[in-house]
Amino acid sequence: MGNVVQRQTRGALRFQLFRKMAGLELLSDQGYRLDGRKATELRKFQARMGVFAQADGSAYLEQGNTKALAVVYGPHEVRGARSRIRHDRAVINCQYSMATFSTAERKRRPHGDRKSTEMSLHLKQTFEAAVMTQLYPRSQIDIYVKILQSDGGNYSVCVNAATLAVIDAGIPMRDYVCACTVGFVDETPLADLCYAEEGGGVSSLALALLPRGGQIALLQMDARLHQDHLEALIEAAMTACKGVSKVLDQVVRQHLQEASVPSAE
Amino acid sequence: MLKSKTFVKKTRSGGVMKIVREHYLRDDIWCGSEVCTECKQESTALQRDPCLESNLCSYPHYVIPDTNVVLHQIDVLEDQVIRNVIILQTVLAEVRHRSAPIYKRLKDIVHEKEKNFYTFTNEHHRETFIEREPGESANDRNDRAIRVAAKWYSEHLKKSESDTGPLKVVLLTNDQGNKQKAEESGLLVYKCEEYIKSLIGNPELVDRLALSNDDKNDITSSKVLFPEHLPLSRIQAGLKNGTFLQGTFRASRDNYLEATVFVQGEGEESTEVLIQGLQNLNRSVYQDVVAVQLLPRDQWVAPSSVVLQDEGAAKDDNEEEGEEEKELRVSAAEAARKPTGRVVGIIKRNWRPFCGMLNASIIKGSTRHLFTPADRRIPRIRIETRQADALAGQRIMVAIDGWPKHSRYPNGHFVRSLGSAGDKETEQQVLLLEHDVPHQAFSQAVLSFLPTMPWEITPEVMVNREDLRSLTVCSVDPPGCTDIDDALHCRELDNGNLEVGVHIADVSHFIRPGNAMDKEAANRGTTVYLCGKRIDMVPELLSSNLCSLRSNVERLAFSCIWEINHEAEILKTRFTKSVIKSKASLTYAEAQMRIDDTTQTDDVTKNLRGLNKLAKILKKHRILKGALTLSSIEVRFHIDSETHDPIDLQTKELMETNSMVEEFMLLANISVAQKIFDEFPDCALLRKHPAPPPSNYDILLKAAKSKAVEIHTDSAKALADSLDVARVDGFPYFNTLLRILATRCMMQAVYFCSGMDSDFHHYGLASPIYTHFTSPIRRYADIIVHRLLAVAIAADKTYPDLMDKQKQSALSNNLNYRHKMSQYAQRASVAFHTQLFFKSRGILNEEGFVLFVRKNAIIVLIPKFGLEGTVFFDSKNKVVPKVVFDEEGPSLTVEQHTFHIFDRVMVTISLDASNIQHQKIRMSLIEPVVPGVSVSAPEIEPLAKKPRLDR
């Protein structure tokens, strides 16, 4: 099975979704997606930074109908087991959760279920690659992200929201970490998938990128995809991430402008 | 590129579960018209000068059909005359939702450049999107969206400059309310029928119009002939509480008043419900999914063995229930009665366009005619046409539009003409269409995946491939075979054992997974062989050249190589991709001659002798294990090379070499099946042949018993053994006849995916596992098996669909369907050529044997021609003789004479061309002489010097 990129863990789940959603035409012959976007277009972004005064950094991000809140504490002393202390860098602690009302079906989401744990781990890996942790030895940075409303691309929106929150906290990063979920339909890569597309039997891939250097912070994929398509899909994801980075940059600049006005008074 | 800022965002919600979806509206969706200067479009579909000339609208215009017009009048839209049409996204989405086949046809039209169809994405256009208003139904909302889009177009095009005045749009709808509202808002709107009728110079287009609801009333009387169909909601309730059963409607081929509904129960269980009489059949058409209600037990009946055709002039709708119907109600023995029911509603129609012929109405100048489909299971259809005279004697296609409850026949419309009946080309077309055989020329997309010529073996090709060019390989095939997919070799090893290799064309090297050529081959499933014509599964360059293992050229192969000792025991098996160079392409007869001719001692001949010796031992082993050797007579036509008409007919002769090749192919298939199943227990594509249920053998047992021969059917081996010893003195042909009957008892062998089934047994071959590996040029299953085997030996890469058991299961179903249909098509083609043959030969007197006994007929087999025909005893225009049918025998007593199975009879064979659509071979009895029934032997007409048919 050398040439197929895959991970079996969520195969069964994917398959069920596929069965349920089969029958949607994800990309029309005219090149429009279900919601009217073209293949490479991102959803509408809306963002605010510094939404909580108590936290060291915070941000609220809407990417289409997926809405996330990110809060950052730190850097501060390492809490809990002393064995977690790293003498050369800060440790990053991430926690991902979903609000009970975030999906169409209301359900109680206990802390630490398998999906959240996995997502937390992915976020941790992403930010360890981006935050300049060596500047804060023996300390800890906490990143909490909550999905308030879910409509596809949860991981990517969390990364983007957390990036804004980390910047708000004034913690230095190598670059913005920008993430985007892309999928493959009829030989065409679709950028920034919404929920209906994610469930529509698309082989999707989530990629977090440091756009300036072009380094990949994390690449995650649960579905099967032919090897030949992988490169094109990653290429599309990187282009999309660069698009995200432009938007985030605008948000940050606007926030700084707004923040600097009262202090100048 | 981020464009979201320019969009207005709307959300829509609905359903019990609140689903919120984004809906972006855009201002960069263009109108697609050549005249427009405002839109920044790169290409346009709609022409500057739309060439639709209508006397209703004399100005240049585009047409916008609504959903129902597309759904009902797709045949009209497909016509070359109809061009410059705007298909709205709203319409496209509704069509997609309502009918998958029509959606596909619509998309095909849109893709055709010459049709100038344009799809306008109105639901995402800022100016044409509308929201559903409170209290508005989804249908009304869509109708309004269509009107808004039409309005937008007419305003938009007003701005454009044109020499002939501004372009207009015409909305076509058959909905009265919609039409009225459109008129109120100032749109140009017509009913589809009135618009099509107004088109200048295209009278035949009117025939292709489907009848709408309004028209039906004046066609038929008001008298209700059929019970009302129940609405779907009541059917569903009935299915739930068990008062109704759901099943597929299967009309009887022989009796238009009888049908069965096949009800698939839980798991393997299934039942059949018998339906008799027009009222109970209640307008069901073959293959419809229907709901049936069982009748009380005392009204159950037995299936009649009467042959009844719906013939003659159109029956009046008011006519009282026919005599024929009463004929059915003969009291049957209690035991023979079957669950009987009536159709209460239709769950899903499965109508397709049907091939057939027009029975022109006797009334001069009438435009209403009856159409008789070629498939006897389809009822006659009433159509309206003005070209009846031109269509007489032609094969045409007709689609059903509906079947109102006060009409004796369904209503339909003319689709297209295929050519004159009896013409070889036309008939071939008909039988391909009727058997759903894809037979169009390969598309450019498919051909683009062919290798470029001249093709040669490059070093890259040799990776993972063994060089076997030095081996003495040869192929043995029927004469005239150009798609040679197997070749063999045999040589002695140093240790005294033998090495035998089966080399199969490496088709999967050329056909790569998922490309257009692969998809086309997967859909076709198999090459279809008709008399004098072959419909290839893969393009000819592959089938007859690059993949054909011809002699003296280098070809790629997939080899299965065994080490075998002289007792034909397999010691080692290995598989490898290879390159071979065959030394000889032989026919069965040539190979046989070489083996028999002791003076020949060349390598090829020695090879053949070695193979032949081993094959005999292998066959003996196989038969000892209980493999069946059954009979069916295959016919070969000698075709005149000039006229392509059959000039002679001969049953295929089997030689030792046939069985030699077959033995090694079986061995290769079994070895490969075992290998791919070991490697991929979940997704191996295998072939099984289920054991027949005991009741299938009834007719065989009864027949054998009548000759005091005992047949055991407990196992394949028992059956094979008892068939071997079944002999009747002075009747040498008895054993063959018995085997022919046994063949009829068998089940169909099928492909399946190993992960979806647990029973792998192949009954006929007595093998625990089996697959198809040896004919990848002409069977798609073999290509998949090649791919699996290639992955198993690491000679090729895998791909996701190959490992997906659901997908593979779906593929098997298609392959099984295509195989079945290709067999039927083949039989139909043989039948047609047999008719041509008898047409040229005139009347013949031949010896035959009774194969089956029916209530009013005997079925006779003529061994000389492998021809089966029916001798009827109740011809309509003759005095019906006294006929007594005994089911137990089974025997049929006509006047004084009793017919049993296996009786020898003399018959005269002639072609009955009275019904041009169903020309048939007519057989009449000469011997035994039964007064009033048998005929005297007619003089055989001398054979014309050069038989030539009118073409």
Ligand SMILES: [Zn+2]
């Ligand atoms: Zn325009």
